[in-house]
Every structure is written in C-alpha cells, then in structure tokens.
Amino acid sequence: MARKSLVGVVADELLDRIIAGEFPAGSSVPGELELSAKHEVSRMTVREAMKTLEAQRILSVERGRGTFVNPLNRWASLEAVLRAASEGQNEAAASVQLIELRRMLETGACELAAARISDTDVQALFVHVAAMRAAHEVNDVAAFVEADLAFHDLILRASENVFVAVLFAPLHRVLEKRRAETSAVPAIQEHAIGHHQNIAEALESRDPSRSREAMDLHMQQTLDDLKNLVLEAP
Amino acid sequence: MARKSLVGVVADELLDRIIAGEFPAGSSVPGELELSAKHEVSRMTVREAMKTLEAQRILSVERGRGTFVNPLNRWASLEAVLRAASEGQNEAAASVQLIELRRMLETGACELAAARISDTDVQALFVHVAAMRAAHEVNDVAAFVEADLAFHDLILRASENVFVAVLFAPLHRVLEKRRAETSAVPAIQEHAIGHHQNIAEALESRDPSRSREAMDLHMQQTLDDLKNLVLEAP
DNA sequence: TAGCTGTAAGATGTCTGACATCTAACATTT
DNA sequence: AAATGTTAGATGTCAGACATCTTACAGCTA
Incomplete structure (x- = not known):
C-alpha cells in the first residue's frame, strides 16, 4: 500500500x-x-x-x-474546491452544483458544435447512439457508459474550443463514477437514448439553438436523476 | 528587477x-x-x-x-493553455474562444441567479448600473470598469455556485486587460449600460430564461466588439 | 519627544552532497 | 528459453548550511 x-x-x-x-x-x-x-x-x-x-x-x-x-x-x-465544498452535509449541494456547471459547458459546447461539426462526426454520433441502444438491449452497462462518454467527448471536440475541453476534464473525472451508477438503471438508459438521438438529429440540422435546447433537456434529466438518487439515499 | x-x-x-x-x-x-x-x-x-x-x-x-x-x-x-493556444497566429482565435467560454459561464450563472438572487442584491445591481451611467457622463473609465466588474461579480455570487466562481477567476484575470481597452470607447459604454440595465431588470423579474437571454445579448455584443478590435489591429 | 538606525529573530530561498529506491535494459545462469 | 542477477540512470528523500527578506524592538540622535 x-x-x-x-x-x-x-x-x-x-x-x-x-x-x-x-x-x-x-x-x-x-x-x-x-x-x-x-x-x-x-x-x-x-x-x-x-x-x-x-x-x-x-x-x-x-x-x-x-x-x-x-x-x-x-x-x-x-478537485480541491470540491473537497472543501463537500464538507459536512454539503455533499448533495456540491453534486447539484457540479451538474449545473456541466450543464453550462455542455449546452454551450453543443451550441458551438452545431455550426462547426463535420458530416463524418455527425455520422459518428449516430453510431454511438446505435451502440448505446445495442448495449441497452443486452444489458451491457460498461459498453453503454463507454458509448455515452464517447458521444459527449465528440461534441466537446467538435466545439473546437480548447478551453471548454480543459475545464471539462476535471469535471469528467469527478462525475464519471456517479454516471456509472445512474446508467445502471434501465429506465434511465431508455431516457438517455432518446435524448442522445434528439441531440444528434439537432446537430445534423446544424441549428445552434435547437442543438443547445436538445442538450439542455438531456442535462435537465440528468439533474433530475441525480436529485432522485440523492434524495433516496439515507 | x-x-x-x-x-x-x-x-x-x-x-x-x-x-x-x-x-x-x-x-x-x-x-x-x-x-x-x-x-x-x-x-x-x-x-x-x-x-x-x-x-x-x-x-x-x-x-x-x-x-x-x-x-x-x-x-x-x-493560463498555461492560453499561452499554448496563443502561439503564432492563433492569438485572435484564442481570444474568441475565451469569450465563448465566458459567455457559457456568465449566461449560465445569470440563469441560476434569477431564481436565487435576493432583493437587496437586485437593488445593488441597479446601483452599479447607475454608477456606470455616472462614470460614463464624466468620462471616468476606471470607475466605469470597476462598476462593470462589480456588476458581473455580484451575479456570479448570486448564482450560489462555487464552481462557477472558481472557473471564472482565471478568466477574469486574463480578460480584464482587454476589457479596459474596449470600455474606453464611449459608444461601447453606452451599449453596455443598456445591456446591464436589461439584465438587472430581467433578474428583478426572477425569470430565468429572460435573464439568460439578456446576459446572452450582452455577451454577443462583447464578442462583436472584440472581433471588430481584432480585425482592425494590424 | 520624535525620528532614524542597527540589531536580532524568524521566515522563506537556494545550494551541496549523500543515500535510497524504482525502472529498464542487459548479462548471466539454470 | 526462462529465470535471475547486475548495472545504469532516473526520481525520492534526507541533512546541514548559508543567503536574503521582513518585522519588531531597542538604542541612539537631533
């Protein structure tokens, strides 16, 4: 040790x-x-x-x-701020704030990506959604999470904004553990597949505000899922 | 030295x-x-x-x-990423990406603040706008910038999200130099005063999406100002 | 008395040299 | 061919020393 x-x-x-x-x-x-x-x-x-x-x-x-x-x-x-903010009974509040932050970055990146994403990247998005669907049917949680992460990473890169990626990296590390938990629930998987499909279609249309809205709905659902999980936990 | x-x-x-x-x-x-x-x-x-x-x-x-x-x-x-991204002819692109990032964080924080800001903080916002107007009339650039910064800082704090403030701090340091330049132009000052007035009124109405929209318009103008400055510079 | 100055304590900044431990490549032995 | 030993080079840690900066305070001077 x-x-x-x-x-x-x-x-x-x-x-x-x-x-x-x-x-x-x-x-x-x-x-x-x-x-x-x-x-x-x-x-x-x-x-x-x-x-x-x-x-x-x-x-x-x-x-x-x-x-x-x-x-x-x-x-x-x-990470250090997260440790400080999670002291005592503030862990739930800190988690919510992290999701709020993620929502800002991901919706912003999605809006930017709509005007910049390439055709091949759009096709790759649909491939990832298909992978999520396949993983969902055979109950392969690990594969589902992997496709989910790849989907979001692709949008981040397509935004062509280096700084967003930099700020998102530590968030990624902090949130990936919790994402694995929520992604294990079949109902949440189904919701997520629908949201990802909508996001991919919105990006395909190259409409920035529609793309932002689609991602925002996804983030809102993620926040709701977290709140339900946190509230249930004793 | x-x-x-x-x-x-x-x-x-x-x-x-x-x-x-x-x-x-x-x-x-x-x-x-x-x-x-x-x-x-x-x-x-x-x-x-x-x-x-x-x-x-x-x-x-x-x-x-x-x-x-x-x-x-x-x-x-x-800061290090900024130095790396500004290498060669990429300085203009890096500046634009920084504003894009700032737009994500400030619009997001403004949306959150709408549901959380206190009455006294709303009044303080109007005080800051008044200070900007007064500084504009006597051509006091330093006072104008100070009121401008205080306005945005207040919204950041009113969002009650620690992580947004943490991510914004380095941005603040990087951007404040350029902000002093743009704020020296009288026409830009007038635009900014109008935008800040709209933002304060939107927050007073406690309407999240209206508040976000008001801040977004302000950020859009800032981005346009920057592009005009960068394009003019040889 | 008011003000300057020198001194000393305590803090961080840097240097030197040494030894410990880990890794990887190579040589040796089985 | 596989397991083992050796060695070179890298980082990890230690000990003690001296330099320099800040502050406080005592003592001297005008």
Missing part, C-alpha cells in the same frame, strides 16, 4: 487541515520547520508539498513573512 | 520550451541533473519547478523512468 510519495501525503494532510478550518483564509500555516517536525519529514519534502499547493493557488508564499491560505474563490483546483 | 524566484524562472523557461514544441506531448523532458546544469541552478530548484508544473498537470513524473509532457487537454491551468 501507500503508493503515494511523501510529498503527496504531506500536501494532502495539510490540505485536509485547511479544509477542516484549522487555518482560515488569510491566516498563515505553520512554518516549514514546524511542519517538517510534525510530519517527521525533511524540510525539503514540506517545501515541495507547499509548492504543489501554491501552484494550485491554495497557498500564497511570501518570503520572509510566511505562507498564507487563499480564499476559496481563488483556488485554481476544481 | 527580476523579482521572481529562481524556481519560477526555471518553471517558466521550461514551460516555454514545452509550448514551443521542443518536447511534444508524451515525450520526456530532460532529467533533473541535465536541467540543473543548463539553467545553472541546483537540482532542488529544478525539482521544485517541476513540482509546480506537475501540480498543474502539465507534467507527469514517473519515478525511475523520467518526467513526461501531458497532452494539452489534460493541463489544469487555464
């Missing part, structure tokens, strides 16, 4: 203490010497851990003065 | 070489010893520089093997 490097462990533990509220925004974290004593590592290891948090704009290091915690809205790491 | 630390300098130079294509995605960068020789710094300095790039998912370090460049779509730093 313990596949992580010491630097990663120290950085994680320090981030945990920050998220737990031990060091509020604007306050300073313990000095490098103090931390190296507490974690029983060398000062260089602590420094490298700090550097990783500084690169994510979680900490600000000021030479001669100390190291300070930045306010949450300046953090550059979606 | 040279206010930056050695670590920052080394990290910047290494990132420049990566962006210049010297080390394509998937290939390895020189070893720590080789880099410390080339930059005439110690190995520890190189290591800390690497750690900052690793924290931004620009590099992947594999113990015993080496350090490798990640593909652009896995980079977690919007």
